[in-house]
Amino acid sequence: xxxxxxxxxxxxxxxxxxxxxxxxxxxxxxxxxxxxxxxxxxxxxxxxxxxxxxxxxxxxxxxxxxxxxxxxxxxxxxxxxxxxxxxxxxxxxxxxxxxxxxxxxxxxxxxxxxxxxxxxxxxxxxxxxxxxxxxxxxxxxxxxxxxxxxxxxxxxxxxxxxxxxxxxxxxxxxxxxxxxxxxxxxxxxxxxxxxxxxxxxxxxxxxxxxxxxxxxxxxxxxxxxxxxxxxxxxxxxxxxxxxxxxxxxxxxxxxxxxxxxxxxxxxxxxxxxxxx
Ligand SMILES: Nc1ncnc2c1ncn2[C@@H]1O[C@H](COP(=O)(O)OP(=O)(O)OP(=O)(O)O)[C@@H](O)[C@H]1O
Ligand SMILES: [Mg+2]
Numbered sequence: 331x332x333x334x335x336x337x338x339x340x341x342x343x344x345x346x347x348x349x350x351x352x353x354x355x356x357x358x359x360x361x362x363x364x365x366x367x368x369x370x371x372x373x374x375x376x377x378x379x380x381x382x383x384x385x386x387x388x389x390x391x392x393x394x395x396x397x398x399x400x401x402x403x404x405x406x407x408x409x410x411x412x413x414x415x416x417x418x419x420x421x422x423x424x425x426x427x428x429x430x431x432x433x434x435x436x437x438x439x440x441x442x443x444x445x446x447x448x449x450x451x452x453x454x455x456x457x458x459x460x461x462x463x464x465x466x467x468x469x470x471x472x473x474x475x476x477x478x479x480x481x482x483x484x485x486x487x488x489x490x491x492x493x494x495x496x497x498x499x500x501x502x503x504x505x506x507x508x509x510x511x512x513x514x515x516x517x518x519x520x521x522x523x524x525x526x527x528x529x530x531x532x533x534x535x536x537x538x539x540x541x542x543x544x545x546x547x548x549x550x551x552x553x554x555x556x557x558x559x560x561x562x563x564x565x566x567x568x569x570x571x572x573x574x575x576x577x578x579x580x581x582x583x584x585x586x587x588x589x590x591x592x593x594x595x596x597x598x599x600x601x602x603x604x605x606x
Contacts, residue, residue, distance in 0.1 A: 347494040347495075349466040349488075349492075350465065350497050350529065351468045352365045352468060352498075352501060353501070354512070355508065355514075356502070360503075360534035361501050363572070365381060366381070366579060367579060368499075368585050369381045369422045370579070370585075371585045371586045372589045372593070373422050374589070378462060379421060379423065379463060380461070381425070381469065383424065384428045385428060386429070389429075390424060393576045394576050395575070396424065398413035398426075400434075401415045402441060403433060405437070415454065415458065424576070427484060434471075438483060442483065451483065455488075459488060466492075466494065475522065475524055476522075476523075496525050497529035498524070498528050499530045499532060504534075504540055504544055509533070509548075513554055516528060516555045530557055530559035530561055531548065531551060531552050531560050536564050536606075537565060548562065548603070559604070560603045561605075562604070562605040583604075584605070
């Protein structure tokens with residue numbers, strides 16, 4: 331049993347709740363898609379979710395029907411009370427924190443340096459997350475880390491109300507370059523004491539011709555990243571540039587399986603590959 335396996339089981343025994351931080355080195359590899367589809371699968375198993383949109387593009391919030399600026403930008407604009415910053419779809423609360431493009435970084439630094447903004451943020455985010463939930467999922471921007479100011483702000487509030495353990499889900503495409511860079515990224519996160527324990531490696535949008543050659547490489551990568559769950563997802567035409575409602579998104583059997591692993595700790599003890 332590897333280290334992350336042990337921590338996973340230890341936390342389950344102690345009944346800590348889990349939060350998942352969906353991360354990648356590169357943009358457009360499917361973080362938002364994975365975040366949404368995993369939320370949907372957990373919800374189908376009767377679980378309540380908070381899905382936090384920390385993406386720059388706000389894709390998740392857009393699919394949830396949120397059309398107004400996120401919490402960070404609304405605070406700086408002074409419009410917080412007039413905009414919809416979260417929405418409930420079945421038992422998934424989608425919270426738009428970022429999602430307003432490159433201005434997010436500047437908004438966050440303004441919030442950090444202005445005590446009125448900071449208090450408003452604390453109140454607004456606390457109120458958004460203050461519902462009973464079983465899991466939270468953070469849909470990040472590329473190359474995110476816990477040292478980023480937006481992650482710090484989010485975590486400061488969240489950890490006030492919940493003692494959850496954070497697990498990272500690393501998403502990559504199947505090119506050799508990105509697989510290698512994902513290892514470099516995960517090493518960087520570990521060296522910088524990122525609080526999220528590696529949980530799963532998702533290789534997304536795999537051309538079917540490449541699948542066989544990939545499996546060995548992915549298992550090797552999983553060992554080095556120290557995660558015991560590897561997920562292989564093909565390129566799916568119906569998912570590409572999907573812009574319908576969240577609950578109409580084509581489902582992925584691999585994420586249905588992952589949701590079962592999350593909910594049922596007994597299935598999590600061995601290395602698993604969820605493939606197609
Ligand atoms: N397995 C897949 N097959 C085909 N298209 C996919 C697949 N997964 C995601 N996509 C599509 O790829 C695009 C990028 O996906 P997504 O927005 O989830 O990536 P991201 O990593 O969140 O991007 P960003 O870094 O911009 O936040 C979207 O159009 C999405 O519909
Ligand atoms: Mg995204």
